[in-house]
Amino acid sequence: MSAGLPHPLTYSVILDESLGLHLPPHVYYMWLAMIILFTCGFILRGRLQLVPGGLQNVFETIFGGLEDFVVLNIGEEGRKVFPFLGAMFIFILVMNYIGLIPGCDAATANVNTNAAMAITVFVYYNYIGIKKWGFGYIKHFMGPVVFLAPLMLVLELVSHIARPLSLTLRLFGNIRGEEIVLVLLFVLAPVLGTIPMYFLFILGKTIQAFIFFMLTMIYLKGSLEHAH
Amino acid sequence: MFFFKRDKPSEALELFGNVATIGMQLVVATFIGLAIGYYLDEWLGTKPWMLIIFLLLGIVTGFRDVYREAMRLQRGADAQSSGPACGPGRDDARGGSDRQGK
Numbered sequence: 001m002s003a004g005l006p007h008p009l010t011y012s013v014i015l016d017e018s019l020g021l022h023l024p025p026h027v028y029y030m031w032l033a034m035i036i037l038f039t040c041g042f043i044l045r046g047r048l049q050l051v052p053g054g055l056q057n058v059f060e061t062i063f064g065g066l067e068d069f070v071v072l073n074i075g076e077e078g079r080k081v082f083p084f085l086g087a088m089f090i091f092i093l094v095m096n097y098i099g100l101i102p103g104c105d106a107a108t109a110n111v112n113t114n115a116a117m118a119i120t121v122f123v124y125y126n127y128i129g130i131k132k133w134g135f136g137y138i139k140h141f142m143g144p145v146v147f148l149a150p151l152m153l154v155l156e157l158v159s160h161i162a163r164p165l166s167l168t169l170r171l172f173g174n175i176r177g178e179e180i181v182l183v184l185l186f187v188l189a190p191v192l193g194t195i196p197m198y199f200l201f202i203l204g205k206t207i208q209a210f211i212f213f214m215l216t217m218i219y220l221k222g223s224l225e226h227a228h
Numbered sequence: 229m230f231f232f233k234r235d236k237p238s239e240a241l242e243l244f245g246n247v248a249t250i251g252m253q254l255v256v257a258t259f260i261g262l263a264i265g266y267y268l269d270e271w272l273g274t275k276p277w278m279l280i281i282f283l284l285l286g287i288v289t290g291f292r293d294v295y296r297e298a299m300r301l302q303r304g305a306d307a308q309s310s311g312p313a314c315g316p317g318r319d320d321a322r323g324g325s326d327r328q329g330k
Contacts, residue, residue, distance in 0.1 A: 158261050158282075158289045166256040170248070211245045218300075 011103050026110040033094040033107060062090070066213070074221045081220050084124060088117065089213040092171070096205035099179055100198060108208075109176040111168060118164035118171075121216045129223030139227035167215060174208045246304075250297055254290040261286015 012028035044056055052060050063086050070078040070085060092108060099106025107113045129137045141160075143152030178201045185193040265282030269275055 154285055155289045155292065158257055158264065158286055159293055161264075162253065162257040162260045162289070162293075165260060166252040169256065170252050207241060207244045207248070210241050211248055214242075214245045215249060 010105050012105065024110070025105050026107040026113050029098050029105055029107040030095060030113060032104075033091060033098055036094055037090060070217055073217060074224060077224050078217075078220075081128060081224075085213055085217055085220070088121070088216060089209055092117070092212050093206065093209040096175060096209055097202075099175065099205070100182075100201065106175050106179060106205075108171055109179050111172050114168040114171045115164070117212075118167040121167065121219065122160075122164040125216070125219045125223045128220060132224060133227075136227070137223070140223065142227070163215075163219060167212060171208055171212055174204065178204055246301055250294055253293040253297065257290035257293060258283070258286045261289065 010025055012025040015028060016023060016025075040055065040059070044059065047056075049056065066086055066089060067079070067082050070082050074081070095107040095113070098104050099109060126137075129140065133139070141153050141156040142149045143156070145152075182194055182197060182201065185197055261282045261284075262279070264286075265279035268278040268282065272278065
């Protein structure tokens with residue numbers, strides 16, 4: 001929760017000095033999130049059970065719920081794109097939660113991480129659309145009326161370019177803002193002030209991860225369904 | 229899990245998510261229009277015109293996106309109040325919401 005301050009005392013700074021790699025902090029915290037997720041994945045893969053318990057239960061609740069949500073919204077085709085969506089959700093969620101640990105910083109509190117993920121989403125939903133519709137994918141940009149098609153093409157182009165930018169800025173602004181509030185409250189009232197905010201920010205960070213997931217799902221739905 | 233009731237994302241999560249998405253699109257689409265106009269001007273040398281045109285197009289796009297999003301939320305609310313008939317087959321309702329933006 002160092003909020004990108006000029007001289008943050010985070011574990012990544014200590015690690016960076018000892019490794020001598022000169023990488024920015026968000027890279028280390030993204031690696032930490034990846035390590036956590038890979039470890040969970042390998043542990044769970046080794047002992048999958050028919051009647052889940054413990055960790056498997058948690059993950060089955062999350063992914064079962066999300067998959068139902070996706071299938072309800074997109075339809076059966078949603079099962080094909082669900083791995084991407086679910087990975088996005090859990091990855092952002094873990095990165096957001098890492099920001100709540102004292103001495104750690106959320107990787108999503110940096111524009112670069114979010115921009116990378118948003119561009120991935122942009123490329124992915126266009127790829128899915130082109131794969132499904134071929135050249136007819138351009139009809140998605142044309143609108144329903146023929147003589148308005150050139151105007152709609154420009155409007156849709158602006159709208160589609162705005163999507164990754166708005167994904168990036170929303171996630172970045174919310175997470176960075178929460179980190180800064182945590183630091184300020186910690187300065188004002190060391191432990192007492194931050195404890196209540198933790199509950200609010202656990203909610204906020206979950207919502208932000210869910211928003212990213214939901215918007216990606218809506219974009220994928222737009223590229224999978226019929227052009228109007 | 230706190231946020232997943234009966235194996236699906238809780239309603240609060242969905243509601244917050246929907247509401248929080250609306251405002252950003254308006255601003256970002258305007259700025260994207262502005263940026264496209266600015267760089268087209270630099271490229272083509274038509275100093276103020278592309279900027280003005282694309283700024284207006286960006287604003288129109290922003291409002292259209294917000295309108296479309298609101299219609300989507302409205303449809304979701306209608307489907308919820310009229311029963312559990314929502315689902316994958318309701319795509320035909322989209323066509324009516326795209327005649328704006330003129």
